[in-house]
Amino acid sequence: MRNLQIMLAVEDEQYIEPFLLYARTGEFAKQVSVRAFSKIEAFLTAMGEDRPDFVLGEPAFLTPWLESEGGGRIPWAALGGGEESIALGGPVLLPFQPLNLLLMAVMDLAGAAQTSNGSFVSGKAEVIAVHSAAPGAGKTTTALNLSKQLGGRGLRVFYLNLETVDSSITFRSGSGGQQGAEGGLPELLYDLRAAKENGEACQFPLSRYASFQEKIKAASFSPLDRPDELLQMNEADTVLLIDYIASSGMCDVVIVDTDTESHERSRAVLSRADRVLWLLADDLLHMRKTAGWMSYREVRQPNDFYTLLGKSLFVVNRYGGRLENTLPRPDLRPAAFLSYIPSWKYLSREDVLLGSPIFQRDILALCEQLGLDESKGQKGSVRQSMQAAGGWQ
Template identity: 30%
Template structure:
């Protein structure tokens, strides 16, 4: 996709330089180019002469703008302010420039997609792998594993988004940071049902940056009724919208243990499934039953395709296994260590174990290398 041009009109040279450097050195480098003007006449002349579509970022003190600009086919105009609320009565969206720059640019892209880009939204250019983390029963460590994978891949330079599809999400691990975040999942479900073609253009509006682990995530659903009303077609549309946005290298799905049609759809649509196992005879028997039901109720080709994607992983390993995983039909792709510090957790910052995180991320990277080698 062609880069979008940002035109910044602001007399604050320090802010202009800071924003320019950030764009050139961040993930936004493949989405934006920027032209900064601290001189109003020079900036207005550039706007009148350029032949490229652009988004205008203008300091509110530069208003009013000449009427000739209104006749230009802009992408959109966004005011930037030194305050969280503009002191002027204006028709343009107003963003405070004293916020994280990634959040500022995300808001700019969201405004463009909301108001000016029905036919050609501002998307990314990345190819997205979908990693699902699943277990037959609760308590196997799905959410913690999903978070650690997302965190570690982010540390290694990949763009990652984590999405929880749990019926009762782990809200403490996916903090809701504002009122918009509280309704993000609900909005996503609404578009999946009413207008799925617009989903990819709305992701910028719904995503949040994890305050501790620094990957992106969609704040989980806030209303149990919506989970119950979610259909497999809705789930497929949501997943396709996230992939079509092309914002991420990796999408990590934190799935619910209930193996309903929605979870089946997400498992089948994923590129890799990390199926967590515990060294517990009751848990393993339930997993055998669950897999048997899956084979019987799904189309043979669908099951065979899913089987190739599954990586069985023993979680919370403390030593030599007590149960015969191979004998029960589980060929383990790896194991994740038991972390004693996680036996009781009171705050998000406690979810730190470099050894666990690296082991979890390696399961994803090794599967990717395997796929690449098969393709080659």
């Protein structure tokens, strides 16, 4: 379950920016995700590595792609009304028309079946990354509570922790979890790499490596004793892992928790995620660091940055009723708020972090805003799905 993935390829960056802004904030925000390119080489490279649901581009971009191996196997449309667009032999859409009409035409061409809630139906689980540009914003607490609430509402959830130093160990060990049949994440990474070298897909079920964690109502890998395997993971490994989990057929939503540092794993998570919950703290230094990180990425990697903005939902954590600090950028607009829980400062038991009625209320409201409810889940829990696949009992 995820939204329609669109690849936009046009030379004019001034066309890209408002397109991405509308896709992120307009009426189709919950139905589409857009990744944009203004350079032909970058577009062709991305098409060789990714498989979006639809390609919308100018003839200069589409022509070399359609002539390449594998070109044209994805639904596409030419953007422009000239002879070059018509000569490609496919659908043509006018670029300068109301964006709602343009996106509606794209969705019709992509054959995206509209359900009663307007979401795009796909065979893959939706991947939601929980991100912050500065530490201390409460990523793991938010990710764990989100997993628990979605799992409790009938969705099959997989919680994937890719932090170098795992801060969620308490919630995924002890009597609340059960060990997978094999070697967990290290064994899976080995099998994925071996299958890739042989030009194959990993044939083993997810239940071979993961286990159901009762505390968070989600499946997950057992915590690692050492971070060696994570430190060796590159971007390709991370995307391969996420794709395997999302395509397993055993979950509806994958919640990914990773470091704030910009290393290969975190970059891959932000790139692969269908949506990003970008956490903010109402703190002057946190806001400045977030704005600095955004400005750096905007200058150095504008296409990737605007794509990230297009699928991000800014969430203020530890909210006390009003924002004390001025937001440093106009595009940094909070869409949701999670309450500050003063008693958490004096906790002696970590599992209390999953039991605050006030925080659970806010997380449920966030789930509603994301359009995630039990109607989107398959029949049965993730526990039942994994048992049926021949995994642990």
